[in-house]
Amino acid sequence: MSETLQITLPDGSSKQVAAGTTVADFVKTQIGAGLAKAALYAKLDDEELDLSRPLSRSGKLTVVTNKQREGLDLIRHDAAHVVASVVQRLFPGTQVTIGPSTEDGFYYDFFRKEPFTPEDLERIEKAANEEIKRDLPFVRKEVSREEALQLFDKLGETFKKEIVEDIFSKGAKTLTLYSHGDWVDFCLGPHAPSTGRIGVIKLLNVAGAYWRGDHRNPQLQRIYGTAFFDKKDLDAWLKQQEEARKRDHRKLGKELDLFAFHPAAPGAVFWTHRGTLLFHALSNAMRGLCLRNGYQEIKTPLMFNKMLWERSGHWGKYRENMFLVLDPESKEKDIDERATFSLKPMNCPSHYLFYQMKKHSYRELPIRYHTQDVLHRNEATGVLSGLTRVRQFQQDDAHVILMESQIADEVKRLTELIKKVYDALGLGFRAKFGTRPPQRIGTDEMWDRAEAGLRAAIEQTGVDWMENPGDGAFYGPKLDFAVKDSIGREWQLGTIQLDYNAPERFELGYVGEDNKEHRPVVIHRAIYGSFERFIAILIEHFAGNFPVWLAPIQARIITKSTNRRRSWGRRSATLS
Amino acid sequence: MKIPYTLVIGDKEVEGRGVSPRKHGEGKEADLGFQQLDAFAAKLSAEARPPY
Numbered sequence: 001m002s003e004t005l006q007i008t009l010p011d012g013s014s015k016q017v018a019a020g021t022t023v024a025d026f027v028k029t030q031i032g033a034g035l036a037k038a039a040l041y042a043k044l045d046d047e048e049l050d051l052s053r054p055l056s057r058s059g060k061l062t063v064v065t066n067k068q069r070e071g072l073d074l075i076r077h078d079a080a081h082v083v084a085s086v087v088q089r090l091f092p093g094t095q096v097t098i099g100p101s102t103e104d105g106f107y108y109d110f111f112r113k114e115p116f117t118p119e120d121l122e123r124i125e126k127a128a129n130e131e132i133k134r135d136l137p138f139v140r141k142e143v144s145r146e147e148a149l150q151l152f153d154k155l156g157e158t159f160k161k162e163i164v165e166d167i168f169s170k171g172a173k174t175l176t177l178y179s180h181g182d183w184v185d186f187c188l189g190p191h192a193p194s195t196g197r198i199g200v201i202k203l204l205n206v207a208g209a210y211w212r213g214d215h216r217n218p219q220l221q222r223i224y225g226t227a228f229f230d231k232k233d234l235d236a237w238l239k240q241q242e243e244a245r246k247r248d249h250r251k252l253g254k255e256l257d258l259f260a261f262h263p264a265a266p267g268a269v270f271w272t273h274r275g276t277l278l279f280h281a282l283s284n285a286m287r288g289l290c291l292r293n294g295y296q297e298i299k300t301p302l303m304f305n306k307m308l309w310e311r312s313g314h315w316g317k318y319r320e321n322m323f324l325v326l327d328p329e330s331k332e333k334d335i336d337e338r339a340t341f342s343l344k345p346m347n348c349p350s351h352y353l354f355y356q357m358k359k360h361s362y363r364e365l366p367i368r369y370h371t372q373d374v375l376h377r378n379e380a381t382g383v384l385s386g387l388t389r390v391r392q393f394q395q396d397d398a399h400v401i402l403m404e405s406q407i408a409d410e411v412k413r414l415t416e417l418i419k420k421v422y423d424a425l426g427l428g429f430r431a432k433f434g435t436r437p438p439q440r441i442g443t444d445e446m447w448d449r450a451e452a453g454l455r456a457a458i459e460q461t462g463v464d465w466m467e468n469p470g471d472g473a474f475y476g477p478k479l480d481f482a483v484k485d486s487i488g489r490e491w492q493l494g495t496i497q498l499d500y501n502a503p504e505r506f507e508l509g510y511v512g513e514d515n516k517e518h519r520p521v522v523i524h525r526a527i528y529g530s531f532e533r534f535i536a537i538l539i540e541h542f543a544g545n546f547p548v549w550l551a552p553i554q555a556r557i558i559t560k561s562t563n564r565r566r567s568w569g570r571r572s573a574t575l576s
Numbered sequence: 577m578k579i580p581y582t583l584v585i586g587d588k589e590v591e592g593r594g595v596s597p598r599k600h601g602e603g604k605e606a607d608l609g610f611q612q613l614d615a616f617a618a619k620l621s622a623e624a625r626p627p628y
Binding site: 256281284285288289420421424544545546547548549551553554555556557558559560 | 587626
């Protein structure tokens, strides 16, 4: 007699099932035919399983369907396999490497001497979609190192062999192969039951790539594509992409004369007069909002010596992302030893220093510091792009120092501020509540209190929110705010983060009602995030048609009259 | 440059001490018709104030 397993479902109910039952059968008989039809794969605790796999232990089972983002990611990876298979059939001698899913689709890197032409892509796309119609099952098989190496040797796949060797050298006992039709690849899985679940594949373009991302390695051709469950979704996405291209802030920024870049300062913006007016309109609006809501605006130094960064922990863990500056008074011969200053990559540590310069009573709390200072963070020049990836930027940064009992009220206020700003700009949004991660500081009681405070606050505001279990920072839970722009794209913008670590590290204190010294909590918060990225998002959101209060030029005059027009025109101009 | 208002000033506007604004929108412009200058200036400065 086979062992009986206890399978728990997300709703908390649990089912008994004989060991060896496949996931598909379990879903069909124990949950329902509807879900079984929509199911793509499942997760038993953290282990991802194909539907064809037998259940061999008890645990919590979550079924991933075609209604979920994870389901879309899965069929995009399935699509990469399908594309690779037809490329090898249509272009014999081409070697395959890797093909992951991405934010917007998938890519696959091929080794082939002749470049793929646009006509080749059309042929591949057509053949790939035919593979979907054939509804070929994805079949999983476990093999040993020898079997795997023999297989890829026979197929002449040198890149695959290299990866296989790597995997076994890291201690793997077996390897999994997935095949559909007569094409086989090794893959961690999982995959959908069959190619028919993909829906539709669209190939987008080809770009150059290097094996393992290293330019000393052979050059590969990367075919980008995407896949959707439904042709309708694909068409909507393609339309959105086209609209996004028209609105691209790099293009509009030039046309509207808002900003520029120069190779002499990679990743740092030159704001034109018009761009500066726009920047200041946003900056002043935020200043006004903060002033009316009990914030003090402060400015702290842009450059600090390592005394501060050692204390904050950045000197050890974050130094490569900081721009170091030589101490002109240093007597050290070695230039590295003289580089003991850094441009600040964030404001937090300087706010803590400022707070510490005076003694504070519980009566003053919450203390809210707002700062829009210039920050610098190193980013590889290769990834710099327009206003969205920059090295020099400003944030609408604020830190609230408060008593733990004030958290719920403060988070509610902060959420209301965020709502006010996004609503005024026509940006829909939702909050993501990141709860305790596995690696964290503090006691469970502390996390219980902090999470309850955040939950109570967000529930009171009536804002749309979802929970991201385990997504909190190691130093406290957080709320991230993602906005939706006018063409339906989602952007991560604002954040409210509780921090129980910084007050310890910087030994922040306040004198309580009992006349004793207590430890406050810190909240990091931003509404725009960085001005640079926020302006990029607004340019694309409004497609350059800014509301009057943000428009660098609000009105212009056209004269049609024959006489007196000059004086009247001038008077109109001064009045606006 | 996408400018929110274009103020047309012809003989009628000069006589009547006003402007005929056209509002820029996506695709087409909406003609708002003749308005007294003071009234339009008040409307414009209200719209130029930050909404938060």
